[in-house]
Amino acid sequence: MTLNFSFSEETVGYIIDGVMDQAAIQELKSQILEKFETHDKINLYVEDDNITHFSLNAVVIATLFPMEFHKRFDKIALVTNRKWIHALGVLDTVLVGVNIKNFMVSDRLKAISSISEPKE
Secondary structure (H helix, E strand, O other), rough: EEEEEEEEEEEEEEEEEEOHHHHHHHHHHHHHHHOOOOOOEEEEEEEEEEEEOOOOOHHHHHHHHHOOOOOHHHEEEEEEOOOHHHHHHHHHHHHOOOOEEEEEEHHHHHHHHHHHOOOO
Protein backbone atom coordinates (compact mmCIF):
# COMPACT_ATOMS: atom_id res chain seq x y z
CA MET A 1 0.00 0.00 0.00
CA THR A 2 1.21 3.48 -0.82
CA LEU A 3 0.02 6.62 0.89
CA ASN A 4 0.71 9.78 -1.06
CA PHE A 5 0.50 13.36 0.09
CA SER A 6 1.71 16.80 -0.92
CA PHE A 7 3.82 19.25 1.04
CA SER A 8 3.32 21.88 -1.62
CA GLU A 9 2.43 22.08 -5.30
CA GLU A 10 5.86 20.82 -6.35
CA THR A 11 6.66 18.51 -3.41
CA VAL A 12 5.03 15.11 -3.08
CA GLY A 13 5.53 12.34 -0.57
CA TYR A 14 4.95 8.62 -0.48
CA ILE A 15 4.90 6.32 2.53
CA ILE A 16 5.18 2.74 1.36
CA ASP A 17 4.36 -0.42 3.31
CA GLY A 18 3.52 -4.00 2.45
CA VAL A 19 5.01 -5.56 -0.67
CA MET A 20 7.16 -3.56 -3.08
CA ASP A 21 6.70 -5.51 -6.28
CA GLN A 22 6.44 -4.53 -9.94
CA ALA A 23 2.77 -3.50 -9.62
CA ALA A 24 3.48 -1.27 -6.60
CA ILE A 25 6.50 0.42 -8.18
CA GLN A 26 4.60 0.97 -11.45
CA GLU A 27 1.77 2.64 -9.49
CA LEU A 28 4.27 4.89 -7.74
CA LYS A 29 6.00 5.67 -11.04
CA SER A 30 2.71 6.57 -12.75
CA GLN A 31 1.75 8.92 -9.90
CA ILE A 32 5.09 10.71 -10.24
CA LEU A 33 4.75 10.91 -14.04
CA GLU A 34 1.29 12.42 -13.54
CA LYS A 35 2.86 15.13 -11.34
CA PHE A 36 5.39 15.80 -14.13
CA GLU A 37 2.48 16.69 -16.43
CA THR A 38 1.89 19.89 -14.46
CA HIS A 39 5.38 20.62 -13.09
CA ASP A 40 8.76 20.82 -14.80
CA LYS A 41 10.53 19.76 -11.59
CA ILE A 42 9.36 18.22 -8.35
CA ASN A 43 10.71 17.37 -4.91
CA LEU A 44 10.09 13.81 -3.75
CA TYR A 45 9.81 12.31 -0.24
CA VAL A 46 9.80 8.49 -0.08
CA GLU A 47 9.52 6.62 3.23
CA ASP A 48 9.85 2.88 3.81
CA ASP A 49 7.20 2.04 6.42
CA ASN A 50 8.27 -1.55 7.11
CA ILE A 51 8.01 -2.87 3.57
CA THR A 52 7.69 -6.63 4.01
CA HIS A 53 9.07 -7.80 0.65
CA PHE A 54 10.96 -6.33 -2.28
CA SER A 55 11.00 -7.95 -5.71
CA LEU A 56 14.21 -7.61 -7.71
CA ASN A 57 12.27 -6.07 -10.58
CA ALA A 58 10.87 -3.33 -8.30
CA VAL A 59 14.36 -2.55 -6.95
CA VAL A 60 15.77 -2.23 -10.48
CA ILE A 61 12.93 0.06 -11.62
CA ALA A 62 13.21 2.17 -8.45
CA THR A 63 16.95 2.59 -9.06
CA LEU A 64 16.71 3.38 -12.78
CA PHE A 65 13.68 5.71 -12.62
CA PRO A 66 15.53 8.62 -10.96
CA MET A 67 18.32 8.19 -13.51
CA GLU A 68 15.86 8.35 -16.40
CA PHE A 69 14.15 11.50 -15.08
CA HIS A 70 17.05 13.09 -13.18
CA LYS A 71 16.47 16.52 -14.74
CA ARG A 72 12.87 16.50 -13.46
CA PHE A 73 13.73 16.01 -9.77
CA ASP A 74 14.91 18.93 -7.70
CA LYS A 75 15.40 17.11 -4.36
CA ILE A 76 14.67 13.59 -3.16
CA ALA A 77 14.49 12.55 0.50
CA LEU A 78 14.81 8.80 1.00
CA VAL A 79 13.71 7.70 4.49
CA THR A 80 14.50 4.14 5.51
CA ASN A 81 16.51 2.15 8.04
CA ARG A 82 17.75 -0.18 5.30
CA LYS A 83 21.37 0.58 4.47
CA TRP A 84 21.19 -1.17 1.11
CA ILE A 85 18.45 1.26 -0.01
CA HIS A 86 20.63 4.17 1.12
CA ALA A 87 23.43 2.67 -0.98
CA LEU A 88 21.15 2.67 -4.05
CA GLY A 89 20.37 6.34 -3.38
CA VAL A 90 24.08 7.12 -3.19
CA LEU A 91 24.61 5.22 -6.46
CA ASP A 92 21.95 7.34 -8.21
CA THR A 93 23.50 10.51 -6.76
CA VAL A 94 27.02 9.60 -7.91
CA LEU A 95 26.10 8.28 -11.36
CA VAL A 96 23.73 11.02 -12.54
CA GLY A 97 23.80 13.76 -9.95
CA VAL A 98 20.27 13.29 -8.66
CA ASN A 99 20.03 15.22 -5.38
CA ILE A 100 19.09 12.32 -3.06
CA LYS A 101 19.51 12.70 0.69
CA ASN A 102 19.25 9.60 2.86
CA PHE A 103 17.63 9.68 6.29
CA MET A 104 16.92 7.10 8.96
CA VAL A 105 13.25 6.74 9.94
CA SER A 106 14.00 8.36 13.30
CA ASP A 107 15.07 11.48 11.35
CA ARG A 108 11.88 11.79 9.26
CA LEU A 109 11.21 15.34 10.55
CA LYS A 110 14.67 16.36 9.40
CA ALA A 111 13.91 14.78 6.00
CA ILE A 112 10.60 16.66 5.72
CA SER A 113 12.36 19.89 6.63
CA SER A 114 15.10 19.26 4.08
CA ILE A 115 12.71 18.53 1.24
CA SER A 116 10.52 21.52 2.12
CA GLU A 117 13.30 24.10 2.20
CA PRO A 118 13.64 26.33 -0.86
CA LYS A 119 16.49 25.44 -3.17
CA GLU A 120 19.71 27.28 -2.42
